[in-house]
Amino acid sequence: MRALYPGSFDPLTLGHLDLIERGVRLFDGVTVAVLQNPGKQPCFPLERRLAQIRAATAHLQRVEVASFDGLTVTFAQRCGADVILRGLRALSDFEYELQIAHTNHSLAPRLETLFLATAVGYSFLSSSVVKEVARFGGDVSHMVPRGVAQDLQRLFNRASASTPHDV
Ligand code: ADP
Secondary structure, X not given: OEEEEEEOOOOOOHHHHXXXXXXXXXXXXXXXXXXXXXXXXXXXXXXXXXXXXXHHOOOOOOEEEEEEOOOHHHHHHHXXXXXXXXXXXXXXXXXXXXXHHHHHHHHXXXXXXXXXXXXXXXXXXXXXXXXXXXXXXXXXXXXXXXHHHHHHHHHHHHHHHOOOOOO
């Protein structure tokens, strides 16, 4: 069975990576797919997010990295996935995730959504928390893969260098 793990991954965190690693143990293959969402202005362009995921999953076999736009179920069918994999961190994720799962099930009844509970040590992690910490110069090395930490540092150093301080 093949699983599709869709998300924004802006950027990939160690919580996401943990889910991918556990997905690989459960399925014959995992496709990690970055959603190109025209409604969201990402921090990292699509190509950078794909490169971050490819680098962080290079040690894993049976992982494919792709991008898609449009409906998740359409892409799942196109890449031959039987299951959509999603993570649950807390009760706050539940309502949103359940709504998406029900919607997807109504569109493609043979496609199941499977939730994995987040690893306890990563349950506080989200892409937005990571960006917030990095923006203010905090250490994110225990939150994201090494390449992502470097990208965040570059991004926010550049942003603060271009902020006028002396006006
Ligand atoms: P989306 O915008 O689709 O929610 P995200 O990149 O934020 O995309 O998340 C993708 C999936 O990964 C979601 O199912 C989310 O619940 C899950 N996820 C996010 N952070 C973690 C984490 N720390 N541990 C496990 N799963 C997570």
